[in-house]
Amino acid sequence: MLNILNNKVFGWVSWNELKRKLLEMKPTPKKYFLLILLCILLISVAKAADPPFAVFKNDPWVNEKMDQLSIDEKIAQLMMITAYPKQNEASKAAVLDKIRKFKPGGVLVMQGTPVKTASWINQFQAFSETPLLIAIDGEWGPAMRTDSTIQYPYAQSLGAVQDTALIYQMGLEFGEQLKLLGIQMNFAPVADINTTPSNPVINFRSFGEDKQNVAEKTWMVSKGMQDAGVIPVAKHFPGHGDTKTDSHVTLPLVPHSKGRLDSIESYPFRYLSEKGISGIMTAHLSVPALDSSGKTSSLSKKIVTGYLKEEIGYRGFIVTDAIGMKGVRSDPGRAEVEALIAGNDMVEFVPDIEKAISAVKDAISKGEITEAAIEEKCRKILALKRWTRLQEYRAAELKDLTKKLNSPFFEVTQRKLIKASLTVLANQRVLPVQNLEKEKIASVSLGSSSKSAFQTMLDNYTQIDHFVLSKNATEKEWAQLRSKLSNYSLVIAAIEGIHRYPAGNYGVSSIQQKAVEDLTAEKRSVFVFFGNAYALKHFSNIHHAKGLILAYQGTDLTRELAAQLVFGAFDANGKLPVTVDTRFRVNDGMTVKGNSTFSYTIPEEAGMSSEKLALIDTIAQMGIDEKAYPGCQVLVAKDGNVVYHKCFGYFTYNEAQPVEKNSVYDWASLTKVTGPLPALMKLVDEKKFNVDDKLSKYWPDFIGSNKENLVIRDVLAHQAQLRPYISYWMNTVDKEGNLDTHVFRHEPSEEFNIRVSDKLYMNPNYLTEMMDTIRNSKLLPRKRYTYSGLSFFLFPSIIEHLARQPYEAYTKDTFYKPLGAYTITYNAYQHFPMRQIVPTENDDLFRKEMVCGFVHDEGAAMMNGISGNAGLFGTTNDLAKLFQMYLQKGYFGGRRYISEETVDDFTRTQFPENRNRRGLGFDKPLIDNNKKDLLDAYPAVSAGKSSFGHGGFTGTFAWADPQTGVLFVFMSNRVHPSRENNRLYQLNIRTEMHQAIYNSILP
Known part of the structure; x- marks a missing residue:
């Protein structure tokens, strides 16, 4: 039976396709029997699970609220407006005025400090007759939108992590932190499979190109948040990973066939649907294989209702990506109407809530959407609120909020994730560096103007002479440094200043390329690459280095931990989550065992209390x-x-x-x-x-x-x-x-x-x-x-x-x-x-x-x-x-x-x-x-x-x-x-x- 599934069906198969296959086949009893068995198998495998909030759809509190709300207020519950806590009091007053007048269902909070963000949220909730769903874009935790908080690694880094329990723990902590801020919904994680290295918008935000890895990691983050009582919203359905343009500025094309979309792009969303994820976000994409009309996917009934809800069977909460993005072009209010008709339950980042409510009412009167459909969506929103206990909402506690958000226990997870992500792509018996009495070591920071945190940490392990070469250094400056390095038996080189996105070759400079080329050819060298994995393609011979560690990001903590790995403070188990080129392919990565040298960390990682140790x-x-x-x-x-x-x-x-x-x-x-x-x-x-x-x-x-x-x-x-x-x-x-x-x-x-x-x-x-x-x-x-x-x-x-x-x-x-x-x-x-x-x-x-x-x-x-x-x-x-x-x-x-x-x-x-x-x-x-x-x-x-x-x-x-x-x-x-x-x-x-x-x- 499994062989039939592997040989006859590529990815997930729709019922229409099964019917087509049935009609095309010669009517032999054996083949009819096999297809019937296949249908039974698919029913058992692909059955979607109810999301956790579903049990509250007929909750007394939900029923009471439904009875209290007018049709305008029910429509408003399907709208989410935006607030920027970094802005002034006038900005806050404008949001409060919208809440008072139009009674939106939720507020998306953007940039701000923790205390100011939580304070604004408290005031929003106090002002609202029906509790608000407060949402955030927190792909790497609240830090994506809120300063002074723990920044967890980007998804590309996490794609390298082999221990999914760590991913779950991160999701759990996302939930704990968001609840401290008074936030109930996170527009994360990214479930897109990044199969285009030059993708200008997803790229490092994706867990990678392996569909199973992406699906499992996405679910573990989501499950962690759900277990903490926060709503995860996976994005961007049906899949934004193989696009060459940014939906913030235009409408990207996904040119693939239905079979390909079933097999790759939608795979994580099907997986999440089976597991019972609470929310999925629809993207602004052109997907001709699913809707040939040219309509953006977020506004397409064929895609949202036909594909996501009916074919995949998803029964959770569906919300659009920001409705004001350039990928959605429509008259004011019309995009919101089309989004709801398409099957979305909520519209995010509504620029003009008054016009949106009016447009929806008008659509009801014209028969484009029924009042019953609005009621069903509203009931789902209220059930989400009930599941997050908003019916007994308590204001966020502002005292020591920033300290709580930066709990050392959160940092322990951050550290473990970074360590688990570090990926060794080359090791010719040089890692971990030991036999220190035989080495004369230099370190070079290629792309820095001063001694880095990486080099400072290296000092803890042995005597090292440090050098820097800025990204804009001249050939002469490199020649002078190159001469100095000739006296060393080992050069540990950090490649710094790599950008997150592909524009401008990820910020790689010609002198960096020259330095790496020369060091690889001439010296026994270990390179540590602090940046987007795809940028490795711009270093032609780096694969010949004696040692190469991919560190994915250039934070100081990543630098410190990478330096510790060089000397064997812990094991390296990371696997490359993407294919860079023919030299570095998905799932490449060598295991390197630690050697019982010192690790430098915080007390909590060793089972101690920072507070008591103080x-x-x-x-x-x-x-x-x-x-x-x-x-x-x-x-x-x-x-x-x-x-x-x-x-x-x-x-x-x-x-x-x-x-x-x-x-x-x-x-x-x-x-x-x-x-x-x-x-x-x-x-x-x-x-x-x-x-x-x-x-x-x-x-x-x-x-x-x-x-x-x-x-x-x-x-x-x-x-x-x-x-x-x-x-x-x-x-x-x-x-x-x-x-x-x-x-x-x-x-x-x-x-x-x-x-x-x-x-x-x-x-x-x-x-x-x-x-x-x-x-x-x-x-x-x-x-x-x-x-x-x-x-x-x-x-x-x-x-x-x-x-x-x-x-x-x-x-x-x-x-x-x-x-x-x-x-x-x-x-x-x-x-x-x-x-x-x-x-x-x-x-x-x-x-x-x-x-x-x-x-x-x-x-x-x-x-x-x-x-x-x-x-x-x-x-x-x-x-x-x-x-x-x-x-x-x-x-x-x-x-x-x-x-x-x-x-x-x-x-x-x-x-x-x-x-x-x-x-x-x-x-x-x-x-x-x-x-x-x-x-x-x-x-x-x-x-x-x-x-x-x-x-x-x-x-x-x-x-x-x-x-x-x-x-x-x-x-x-x-x-x-x-x-x-x-x-x-x-x-x-x-x-x-x-x-x-x-x-x-x-x-």
């Missing part, structure tokens, strides 16, 4: 006000999603340099778990290091000393009886407080070549004295937890010996560079401008200068700035990458750095029986921490037992919780100007912030 802002500012620090920076991530990253205050109390995300901090003791510790874990995996060995095995100088039998597990868990700290520099001070000139000088020389600070240099021979001091130091009397940094002075040399590579180079090559954490380094003054480095203490005892760019810890400073106990600098974001790698059990950005087993061992509490909370190097929550109150807890009370982290003396802190996926990073320079400042601890700032994070997790 308590961190208050706590951070309190710390500044109370002078706990001059400035700070906070990063929060959950499940690999960075959901909060903010900067507060300044570098110093003179408020000259504000804290910024790229500010570089002295990490102090965080170095212990970010410098030697990852290296030791790696060496454990390689069987080169064993934490259950004696430390003297790797540091032979301890043989014969009181430290010969110290076990590394005890050492890393801080219960090896080692002294907490040794002030090496103080051993060089004479009775007058002067530094020993045999050890320190204020000028460098061949003999004094270890730079301790900006103006202090040390004799390297003193390093031997420092190691001897550690060797000869006394052990503490008992084996219990006592924090000690002494062993961490030794680990860099141990690592260097085992790895057979200089310690700093090993950590950078093995961890920091592959992670994209390029700012992590020792001796920051050698790598960053001083204005980027946050100063620490004004040291008036040892170095007698402001310390900035040099490690604050005196012992580490005497180790030439490179030590295991302190010395690392870096940004907050880069520290987070390293800790996220720990949180993901040694995996990040497509690479395994450390085995899960080793991470688990290092991050577990080693000796709880000794009341020792520590892991191996890592700090852990207090024993019974969850039973303490917030003031006594460490870290937050809600931190899981498996959580781990570390703090730094300068005011730094990082903590990861595998149970909740939460990562908390806090950066400050609380030691500025003096280490005597303990307000950070006294105010319990970090613990309060940490707990606020847990409190923000949604149930």
Whole structure:
């Protein structure tokens, strides 16, 4: 039977066609039988469903209203006028006057702010005796007509989305937002199948050219709105997708046969009719195959009644496209009459409602349309109003309206849709970009005059040099930039400034074409195309690029998410919804798996509350006000999603340099778990290091000393009886407080070549004295937890010996560079401008200068700035990458750095029986921490037992919780100007912030 349907009938078949086929066939019993079966099958498949409002046609409220309305008022119910809330009070007064005089059935609201739009609607409803149907053109949400609201992606973008549940959710949110504004009807979605790339009016507004994709997406948007209690109106019947002119300015021709129209153009509308969509809009088109008279489709009884209502069987609400468009040419009022005669229930955008009502009454008197037909249409309009609960209408609440319309939960859907739409059209083993230590990367914005949101987001992933080339750049400017790019192994190029419509080649400039052509031919390049998919045809060799991502739109959010996709923050699953040319065909699109790098999003997408998380802002500012620090920076991530990253205050109390995300901090003791510790874990995996060995095995100088039998597990868990700290520099001070000139000088020389600070240099021979001091130091009397940094002075040399590579180079090559954490380094003054480095203490005892760019810890400073106990600098974001790698059990950005087993061992509490909370190097929550109150807890009370982290003396802190996926990073320079400042601890700032994070997790 299905084979008969496929072979004998192309698309949907009318009963007239079935009869014709029956008459044409030879009267054999077999063929009669097959056609009878076909009829039965079509009846079962193509039966239209009743729209949800149909049950209210005989509702008591509807009946009561029908009895109350005069014939003029019933006609007026079939008219929808227009209002522009962006205009002045005189414009509003004119609309109110029309409502008072003519009692229209509805108002179409156009441009305006949310509050002004809702306010006008409230006044319209208050003025109307019968509640008004308020409508809007909201194809990408209220934002299409109302500013300051969430703009969802265009339909072309959504056509690429494979998860239709997201489309449904968007439709549901359309409905929720429109109801907040007091709007009951949305003239959306577009159900046209765009089969003409040069279509000047539909184009990107269509879900694409695949009829099933268009039909399903259109229905999911519609169902979402209907489930929210808002009337969807699919447009533009019988199909505006294959037209070369704009019905706003002329009457477009649809030249296809009836068979083609059945199979393609009308397919989505038939599908929607089956599903029970509430509304369909008729277009102003010339469709000779359906009506050879030349009458526009919206005014054609053959098309509206004969085709839509009788043949397709649609039983819902039918409304015209704007009756004032140039595609409808008629005397005032006459178009409205013909629209109603044709079978439309309502006429939209009526320019002169007085003449329209008069013309309809005149048509009734002439017998062109019956009063019964008007009554039936009016009853349908009232049933729609009843279904939307207009009989108990409540004015829209204006307070916090804009905030509600921009709920972060709406933004979550917006983000998910954009991510799901991104379409990879080329990938020669370059996406996602990883192995970052091997790359020298440049980004180019082709079509921008300044650094874009795309490029700013790229900065989060690794070190990238950015360039721009404007759309009007000269050949010389491109040649100069081209020369600069020759030094890079990878170029990530954004193609910007692409227009939505075909005119002027979508705005593509010749220099953009030249740049893309050259980069594709000469460089290993990844292109991200921000614009209408059809515009790809203007780039002749872009299909040969190593990587190509189609992003469809040029919003900043799209740019940010596309940048994240480049580095693997999430999967790419989008499929091209249209055919561009022979290179890029409908349904093309490669699946690219994410690689567990960071994603940057909003709290709600990770299951957290923005509002509750905002308590961190208050706590951070309190710390500044109370002078706990001059400035700070906070990063929060959950499940690999960075959901909060903010900067507060300044570098110093003179408020000259504000804290910024790229500010570089002295990490102090965080170095212990970010410098030697990852290296030791790696060496454990390689069987080169064993934490259950004696430390003297790797540091032979301890043989014969009181430290010969110290076990590394005890050492890393801080219960090896080692002294907490040794002030090496103080051993060089004479009775007058002067530094020993045999050890320190204020000028460098061949003999004094270890730079301790900006103006202090040390004799390297003193390093031997420092190691001897550690060797000869006394052990503490008992084996219990006592924090000690002494062993961490030794680990860099141990690592260097085992790895057979200089310690700093090993950590950078093995961890920091592959992670994209390029700012992590020792001796920051050698790598960053001083204005980027946050100063620490004004040291008036040892170095007698402001310390900035040099490690604050005196012992580490005497180790030439490179030590295991302190010395690392870096940004907050880069520290987070390293800790996220720990949180993901040694995996990040497509690479395994450390085995899960080793991470688990290092991050577990080693000796709880000794009341020792520590892991191996890592700090852990207090024993019974969850039973303490917030003031006594460490870290937050809600931190899981498996959580781990570390703090730094300068005011730094990082903590990861595998149970909740939460990562908390806090950066400050609380030691500025003096280490005597303990307000950070006294105010319990970090613990309060940490707990606020847990409190923000949604149930």
